[in-house]
Amino acid sequence: MSKSEKGRSKVGKSNLDDAVVKCPICSDKFTDPKSLPCLHTFCQKCLGTYIDRYTQDNDNPRPNSFPCPQCRAIAIPIDSTAAPSMWAEQLPTNGFIMNVMEIMSFENKEKTCEPCQKQNKESVRADVWCKHCRICLCKTCINYHNALFLDHETMPVDQALRQPAILTDDELRCSRHNQNMELFCLDHNTLVCSVCVALEHRRCVQVLTTEFYAKELKNTREVEKLVEQFNECLSSLEEIVNENIKQHQNLNNKKDDIKKKMKTFRGSITGHLDKLEENFNQRLTKIHKEEKDKIQSRIQDSKVTQSAIEHSRKMIQATASYGSNAQFVATVAKARENYLDFKQKAMENSAKLESIDIKFRFNPKARDIPATVMELGEIKISHGRPDAPKPIAEMKPMMDKRAVLIRDFHIRLPSDTNDCVITGGIYLPDGKVILCDFHNKTIKMFKDTGIFISKVLLTSEPFDICQVDMNTLACTLPNNREIALLNMTDESLLLQNVVFVGKVCYGVDEIRGNLVLLFPLDKPVPSMSVIEVDGHVLDTVHRRSSGKAMFENRPFHLAINQRTAEIVVTQKTVGIGEKRAVVLYSDLNVRLSIEHDSIRWARGVSIDSQDNIYICGQNSSNVMKMSSDGSDARVLLDATDGLEHPAAIHLCGDRFFLSDVGYTNRNVVKIYEMV
Structure with missing residues (x-):
């Protein structure tokens, strides 16, 4: 097989997949597929529901556009003054998707004669397909058909299956002139009708018939190269996605690592504080015990003296009531001697009496931690730029592109009374x-x-x-x-x-x-x-x-x-x-x-798709191009390019x-x- 044949096989019917005919929103086969300017297609009902939800959630009470559900490209409805629920209905039906669905249906179902089916006959095998009527017919019905429609093109069903393109109604009509668009302008890369060519493409050098251009594309590697470029782009995007996933995981890992470090740091602080608290409590307990023992000793001394005095007092009262005179006199004499001792001890205990208070003063450095340490550390995000995938890296950014004059044209009309400004x-x-x-x-x-x-x-x-x-x-x-x-x-x-x-x-x-x-x-x-x-x-x-x-x-x-x-x-x-x-x-x-x-x-x-800014300098006769942050500014065009006062x-x-x-x-x- 030649390279060109291999290239065609990559874009031919063998590459049709169910995904082509499935709505990205509901994941079912399309029902009334509607196409957006970005070429993404959705079921009309699915897209309508999405638009309703978007417009209801939008901060703008009067939105006039909506983003594509897939690529987020902005789509503007044909009539934005209509209710958003009607916007999906305004969008063009994707005829190509419907054709693909018809092809797949034709390939998958058993080929039976449709006229016979309508007459409630048993399933009769179809042998011929009519391109004009778009139906399958048996050998008997084809004879009647050919007699009635002499100009209809028919072919064996097997041949039709080998040429899926003829199964579709591939005629595209110009929305402005209602003519078949059978021409392609290479200068503007667009399909046109004969009226478009006569009115708008008279100066164009390369206008070809779609039949000729399609054959030319199929006989060259251009389509294969285009598919390869798409594959390279997909591969690059896959690399980008994987790199982002890697960065996402790395970010999560870094976050967990920082949290672990913080937990460890806090644990060390807590452990240090626990140790300080333990030492402090030990010193406090020791001091408290020493002072408490002193107080207990003074209390004990006072109580012993109290007990001796109480005993002497009771003995005086007892001998006065029940003792002999000699016993009473002896007790009183002894009590007088003891009293002097008791009074001396009471004075000694009084001298030892003192008020005791325990006070605590924070270490100033420790006390000021809540006021002075407001954060445990600083979080910094550093952004690097990894190498871009090769196909992306080879693409020139808008900032590095230069302006090339494509054409100029006169705008003064015969009805104008003055030069244009x-x-x-x-x-x-x-x-x-x-x-x-x-x-x-x-x-x-x-x-x-x-x-x-x-x-x-x-x-x-x-x-x-x-x-x-x-x-x-x-x-x-x-x-x-x-x-x-x-x-x-x-x-x-x-x-x-x-x-x-x-x-x-x-x-x-x-x-x-x-x-x-x-x-x-x-x-x-x-x-x-x-x-x-x-x-x-x-x-x-x-x-x-x-x-x-x-x-x-x-x-x-x-x-x-x-x-x-x-x-x-x-x-x-x-x-x-x-x-x-x-x-x-x-x-x-x-x-x-x-x-x-x-x-x-x-x-x-004006602003380009990469946020670069373009400014006309009227008196400086130039157009400046600068990056969105203003750090990179270059002259795009100047007087040497023929500019006077842009x-x-x-x-x-x-x-x-x-x-x-x-x-x-x-x-x-x-x-x-x-x-």
């Missing part, structure tokens, strides 16, 4: 570029091939624009102090509504269904507000938590990192040491100030559009690719 715009994943033409009071929509699609003429100059949901755009009209809401389809732009905000508004971007607006002329200092699409203000900031102005100069443009919700705001400034831009946390506190003097009058700003930039994957308000370039938009 593009102050803002967005580059969409489907290849559409939406531009704010300030001088001509127009929003224009082009394909990135340069094909004009549609425009909207406004009553005032548009400055910046963002996408609110799949079909809605919002642009600022600073001179009217308004926001214009536009409805966008594949072929048109329509003015939907105008919201009055009451202040001069410049930059705009979307976050979680709300708009973030810049007000550079606010008094006493510029401000930024978060508002709902209907104009209701949710939050406004003028100053930082320190009390300083949030923006030291006029803020013009902003870009929001949809992953971290951080906001990058550029400022009109040219002085040395002045802040060109600020990066704000999601709570609107300043994370980073950008002060690169190589940027003069920072204008348009104003607007927006990234979409590895590509971005760039506008220039210089006299030479103002009627041209350039498309670059990071390579």
Whole structure:
């Protein structure tokens, strides 16, 4: 078997697996499979339940998107204004998955004649399959069938099983022109119909029929290489997962080890304290016994004297009552002698009498332990970076890529009365570029091939624009102090509504269904507000938590990192040491100030998939690229690349559009690719 045949076997029917037709959520075979833009597919019911749960748990009361249950890529419903329970129904049905399920069903079940089955006849073996009717027929029924349908293509069932692709209805129709997409544009890597080619791909060099291109792919190692690349990527991810599992286990082991050390340390402290306490108690017991014995001795001496005195007293009383005169006189005489002894002993015992107290004073070092030792140790986390798997290591990070001009195209329309000045715009994943033409009071929509699609003429100059949901755009009209809401389809732009905000508004971007607006002329200092699409203000900031102005100069443009919700705001400034831009946390506190003097009058700003920041320097004739922490900054494009006064930039994957308000370039938009 040749290498190309081996490659085809890797991607052919022998590689079909039940996992292809099983929903990742319910693990059963798909029911009404719905596909997301990231290409993951789920049952409509499963996806609907997931979306309902996500929107109910979401902090945003009006979400307009949801993350894919598998890869977390953000998906925007076709109509986000509809109830979230309807979003799954709006998504396209995955026809390929349904075809695969049909193929597997066809391969697994016994082939019987379907017309005979409908006539309640006993199971009759089918010999022929009709591609048009998509049914199996026996030898008898095929004769009637061929007489009625002369143009239908039939083939033996065994042959159909060997060619599973013909079992499916593989015709794809263009959503814009309702034509079969039988052509493939290599320049844009997309399926197109003949009308698409005539309208939008006239300049494209390589447009092939899908039949020819499919044969070419199957006869080369390109598909095999692609599968190998996927396998390498899977292997790399497996290495990454295993490394993370290893680090997770290592983290657990380190935690247990630290806890054991702490327990041992505490045990040594406890043991030392126990020993100190034992010695202390021994000394206390000894001192206590010595003093107690002294007291007991004095008590005993006093009691002996008491007993002798009591005896003498009783003898005097007894001889006075019952004794002879001689006995009484002798007793009294003896008692007088004894009294002097007793009095002397009483005086001696009185002299020995003393008050006794036991006091204790802590060792100052021991006493201060609770107040001075607040922690038993410091916990530090050190992060290292292990070697990346080879396929990942060989991938160039966005920071190391350079910009290559793919094409440029003219944007001035015959109806325009002035040269174009593009102050803002967005580059969409489907290849559409939406531009704010300030001088001509127009929003224009082009394909990135340069094909004009549609425009909207406004009553005032548009400055910046963002996408609110799949079909809605919002642009600022600073001179009217308004926001214009536009409805966008594949072929048109329509003015939907105008919201009055009451202040001069410049930059705009979307976050979680709300708009973030810049007000550079606010008094006493510029401000930024978060508002709902209907104009209701949710939050406004003028100053930082320190009390300083949030923006030291006029803020013009902003870009929001949809992953971290951080906001990058550029400022009109040219002085040395002045802040060109600020990066704000999601709570609107300043994370980073950008002060690169190589940027003069920072204008348009955008953020790539790896959180790197791109800033247009209008007066410095350059585009700067810098890491998210600002530690690495490089000139991406400058005057040597033909830049005069770059104003607007927006990234979409590895590509971005760039506008220039210089006299030479103002009627041209350039498309670059990071390579």
